[in-house]
Amino acid sequence: MGWFKKFMGLEAPNSDSKWIANDSVPFNEALAGPLGLAFGKGVMFDSTLKLLLDGKTTVAIPESQQIWSAGTIELGQSTWLSRYYLNDEDHWLQVHTTGAIAGQVESVILFNYLDYVTISTEAELRRLAGPDSLIGLPTYTHDGVVFTREWGSEAGQTELVSLSENLSNPEETYRIEHHSMLYARDTGLTNRREFLLFSVEEDAEGTISLSTSRGISLYTTDLTIF
Numbered sequence: 001m002g003w004f005k006k007f008m009g010l011e012a013p014n015s016d017s018k019w020i021a022n023d024s025v026p027f028n029e030a031l032a033g034p035l036g037l038a039f040g041k042g043v044m045f046d047s048t049l050k051l052l053l054d055g056k057t058t059v060a061i062p063e064s065q066q067i068w069s070a071g072t073i074e075l076g077q078s079t080w081l082s083r084y085y086l087n088d089e090d091h092w093l094q095v096h097t098t099g100a101i102a103g104q105v106e107s108v109i110l111f112n113y114l115d116y117v118t119i120s121t122e123a124e125l126r127r128l129a130g131p132d133s134l135i136g137l138p139t140y141t142h143d144g145v146v147f148t149r150e151w152g153s154e155a156g157q158t159e160l161v162s163l164s165e166n167l168s169n170p171e172e173t174y175r176i177e178h179h180s181m182l183y184a185r186d187t188g189l190t191n192r193r194e195f196l197l198f199s200v201e202e203d204a205e206g207t208i209s210l211s212t213s214r215g216i217s218l219y220t221t222d223l224t225i226f
Helices: 002-007 027-031 049-053 122-128
Strands: 042-045 065-076 079-086 091-098 104-119 139-142 145-149 161-168 173-189 192-202 208-218 223-225
Touching (some): 079 161, 104 122, 104 192
Antiparallel strands (some): 065 161, 091 104, 161 173
């Protein structure tokens, strides 16, 4: 898969980007998650969420779930993303914190996987997530809904952002390299935005894929950890 590393050998994001990954954190720190989240824990969502979000987002609110896998991304400048992948394999939680991994919670997003495609050639990558795709343009329309790009200030297509995620589950620990682009839109509800995240991912075995996830902002009070 040497073509992938060559193809994704893009300029790094500006040093002031809050999404720059840093590999200096020891992986065992990832176990101390925010809000008491960790693999093996359960997550229950407020029963009123489905009614509140009806017509505002197509993100499905799951029933109570157990966390199967936990991931941590260091963004630099004492900011972190903690990701928790649920047992149903359709949903995952992302918690953005500052100060420490289990520090001040800045945002919580529930993501719902929409699509997952394995990529085997450079031509596929160019077509699906590279310069021949729509990913990275200032706006992206999905299912008739327009989202605005969150990362990059270019008038045209911008580069994907590199993120390195350390993951752990009861069976193994491993790392996934992401090249991602985030879009968002307002839902009309206070502090609840809808997100569209594209991520080209390479796992430890060298398998390359493109995942598409749709997310919705949550309050910490929307969650009960057990």
